[in-house]
Amino acid sequence: MQQSDARPSRFAALTGPLSTLLSNQAVSLFFILLLLWLVLGAMSPVFFTVNNILQITLQGAVVALVAAGMTFVILSGGIDLSVGSIFAFSAMVTGIAMQSEFGLFGSIAAGLLAGTAVGFLNGFGVARLGLPAFIVTLGMMSIARGGALLLNNGTPIFGLVDGFNIIGQGRIADVIPVPTIIVLVVYLICWFVLRYTPFGRFTYAIGSNPEAARLAGVRVSLQVIGIYMLSGLLTAVAAMVEASRLNSTQPAGGDGLELNAIGAVVIGGTSLFGGEGSIFASLIGALIIATIRNGLTILGISAFWQNVATGAIIILAVYLDRLRRNRQGS
């Protein structure tokens, strides 16, 4: 087994720190995002305004929040298809709680707890029953959707508690949307968790090699359950933002959310095989998806085309990432 001990990038000798920076997935993705903004800005004067960029962060907030949890799940080698249904379920729980006079904070807590609880069940199925994540969360996708519909007999709940609308509609200093702040805070916490806590380290370890992690004494089941709980919790946070923006909770909400969240994560270059990826790259992935939707809307292109474009971008991004990795590997 003769292999070179380490494989410096072919460009490392030439450009040093710049190459290191560019080989960072989040940084190179950010340049792609900037490029997109420049192109769209050139096509429409409306696009490149502070207000519109903030609008994009607002529109991208829901997907970004769900993608944050999804990043943990995918880093651990799993997948969570149930986030769209958890989204609707936790929103409906909050809606019901508000109708039942739980008060503002009690109702929010109830919704967050509901999402976390569904995540626990997902984790239990994967870690303790030993079922594939795809199957468990596919089943849960249906179960939680059913739960959301059952809670209020399939009808939305309108007229939420006063003060709730700040979460989704408020602006700090009348400029920065509150959801944008929530997203930033959540991503900073997630980054911190992945980098500085055993929970984060073990997430990578399990995704890279679950058996090696188990032999190293990592309590893999507990960890996996925690990861799915986190995904449920962050999905519920996203549901609060959306419910607050619409001032209602929708049992049919979050439809297709899992695809956008997974799309954001894979655009961010996180490997679907687990163990490799970066949380901020997922944030930029979510912003890229939001940018495309926003840009096409401004350009007056049909919403149907937005679906086509989003899908194409996901495939293209993963293809480019493959090329980048191959180049680094050889």
Added chain:
Amino acid sequence: MSEPKPYLLEMRDICKSFFGVQVLHNMHFDLRAGEVHVLVGENGAGKSTLMKILSAAYQADSGHIFIDGQAVQFHHPAQARAAGISTIYQHFSQATHLSIAENLFLGNLPRNPLGMIDYRRLYQLARAALEAVGATVDPRLPVRRLGIGDRQLVEIAAALTRNARIIIMDEPTAALTDREVDRLFALVHQLKAQGVGIIYISHRLEELHHIADRVTVLRDGRSIGTQTIAEVEIDNLVRMMIGRDLQAFDAGAPEPDAFEVLRIEGFTRAGKYEDINFTLRRGEIVALTGLMGAGRTEVAEGIFGVTPPDSGAIYVRGQRVQINQPGDALRHDIGFLTEDRAATGLGMALNIRENMTLPYWAQGRDYIYGLLLNHRRERQLTDDYARSLNVRARNLSTAVKYLSGGNQQKVVLAKWLLARSSILIADEPTLGIDIGAKEEVHRLLIDFARQQGGAVLLISSDLPEALKLSDRILVMAHGRLVGELSRAEATEKRIMAFAFQVE
């Protein structure tokens, strides 16, 4: 039979290297029609590589192959099959959910005029093919319903339907019952009578007199000699297999009355190992040897809690302990360097530091505020261990998948040392790493035992390695401990005699 016929098969001057390491040196091999030619040798002697070159799974770097005196060149396994060469692997390559008949004729299914599969004719053909090998199974059954012995017959029948004239059997009796072995031998004699040449790889020397016409011994990628069965003496064969003189190597000795750190009592797991008892003292290196499949790795997995035994007791430093999962073993300072680095030892996508500190952090040591990873401590520890173990890499943030096998193995070793293991189970610690790294790993294991007061249970198929490092050698065969030799008593020959159950 008066005129000397050309060999059915002749392989001349076959050379093969992997990653710059030569594994076959000018190998010669020949086979007559109607002959069983047995290949023996230790693990890694080159038997499988030679056969894979014959079946075109690998390409030789140089050398020639002749069939019926005609030079042939295969670039693809299908060409070798078409030339009449079939391999019966230890692990069958069958589509287990398809029927026996479909497996027999896969790729050559009889069709009706509409181009659809003609099942009636398929079953007819299959019945005839099964009869030819003496198998009495319904060809419509899915293959997964068959036992090992019958699946093997189906493989042989499939070879015959392809008109195989050279059949390679890779340890065909390894998993068979005695009755199945008898049936297989009868079939082999029948195939010989039909003029088929059989290359038979075996670890069971006691079989040879029942089946072989000639025996060739391989060692370190060289052919050491070929004997007719009349010339073969098992003792001599064992000597040929192990061959080389040992290098002098002073491993020192443990303190004579060092205390016992590990005691295994009555370890039993159904079908894997039975009533295993041994002890390990501080400063000692004890080898657990035996053939592949003797149950060594399973015992190690039992001790470490990967798959706990059905019954038996573990004592660590005199205390009875319960080990149900790896975390328990770690808590008692036991480390386990597994046989397969890629599958169970390392997270290939993780970097060197992350791999080295995984058991350390998993034990909850040294967190900041009891909660956070201490990156500074991680850097210190991994820098220290990388230096003392001489891990060669651009930097310690390099993903381990970019390291050589030897450096990967040092990272695995470092992770247990760093977790402060005092009892290390090392399963084939030098498998697949080059000579230089092998010496370094040996030095590290000895240093761990003698200088740092550790104890090592060394599982190794490499007998020179076991002899060089260990203070005592335990030999397993068929799931049982069949012998124990002190360093003074141990020779490769005596170990092999235990392992092959000749003594």
